[in-house]
Amino acid sequence: MAKIKLALVQMRMAEDPQANLRHALELGAQAAGDGAQLVCLPELFRSPYFCQSQDAERFALAEPVPGPSTEAFAKLAAQTGATFVLSLFERRAPGLYHNTAAIIDGPRGMVGKYRKMHIPDDPRYYEKYYFTPGDLGFQVHDTAAGRLGVLVCWDQWYPEAARLTALQGADILIYPTAIGWHPEEKAELGSQQHDAWETIQRAHGIANGCFVAAINRTGFEPEPGGEQGVQFWGQSFVSGPDGQVIIRGSVDDEEILQVEIDTDRIAEQRHGWPFLRDRRIDAYGGLTQRFIDGKG
Numbered sequence: 001m002a003k004i005k006l007a008l009v010q011m012r013m014a015e016d017p018q019a020n021l022r023h024a025l026e027l028g029a030q031a032a033g034d035g036a037q038l039v040c041l042p043e044l045f046r047s048p049y050f051c052q053s054q055d056a057e058r059f060a061l062a063e064p065v066p067g068p069s070t071e072a073f074a075k076l077a078a079q080t081g082a083t084f085v086l087s088l089f090e091r092r093a094p095g096l097y098h099n100t101a102a103i104i105d106g107p108r109g110m111v112g113k114y115r116k117m118h119i120p121d122d123p124r125y126y127e128k129y130y131f132t133p134g135d136l137g138f139q140v141h142d143t144a145a146g147r148l149g150v151l152v153c154w155d156q157w158y159p160e161a162a163r164l165t166a167l168q169g170a171d172i173l174i175y176p177t178a179i180g181w182h183p184e185e186k187a188e189l190g191s192q193q194h195d196a197w198e199t200i201q202r203a204h205g206i207a208n209g210c211f212v213a214a215i216n217r218t219g220f221e222p223e224p225g226g227e228q229g230v231q232f233w234g235q236s237f238v239s240g241p242d243g244q245v246i247i248r249g250s251v252d253d254e255e256i257l258q259v260e261i262d263t264d265r266i267a268e269q270r271h272g273w274p275f276l277r278d279r280r281i282d283a284y285g286g287l288t289q290r291f292i293d294g295k296g
Contacts, residue, residue: 007036062091166208180232
């Protein structure tokens, strides 16, 4: 399909996972009722961002995928015919957990999942404590809303992830996200940090000639048991295959961003900027190395 009505659900999270699930379902139903064919939610929307600290009790937030959240959204998808992208804390086995995105495609139900490949370990983003790196590889999912390349948050900094997903025919690179400022750094570094985050993703769209959708949460979330926290910067956005931002959310507001995109623009852009044609696939072997030493 050429034209797709896309909705990004920019949310604030409460402490109660069930309340967050109900709220996400309400917002998803509203988006689909307004005509969205594809509805995307932020990273780990069922809870506050628990990775700000290392706490074994937080593993109780995990669920199987498929599981309760995918079942709830499968009912909504069947009722509305819309496709939903959900980011969930997957319990695969005791001691084995993933940061996983599930794709729910209308009456077909769950048609696939992606496990986050790149796992950060930074102050207030201690994800390596909770998540095992993904083992399903980079994928594209064929849905009623187009060919979707779903990645998750920290993946968005890696051109290799975007490229390998785009090479499988993705119309849209979708990045459920939980990212923001450390409030004590915002005055000095906030503008640069946000600009870098948006620029790298828009660049993936340019380099691969496809659409990009980044869905962030918003609001301040305190560090569990601490005095600091993360001010999530919102500003969810969709950019086109030329890298131009089509729609961008606010910093502070919870909102549904609705936009129609035309996937015919992908071919038009690639005809003018044939980056895929001109790739030197014979010369990229070094990408499989951690670092190339002694080459000047």
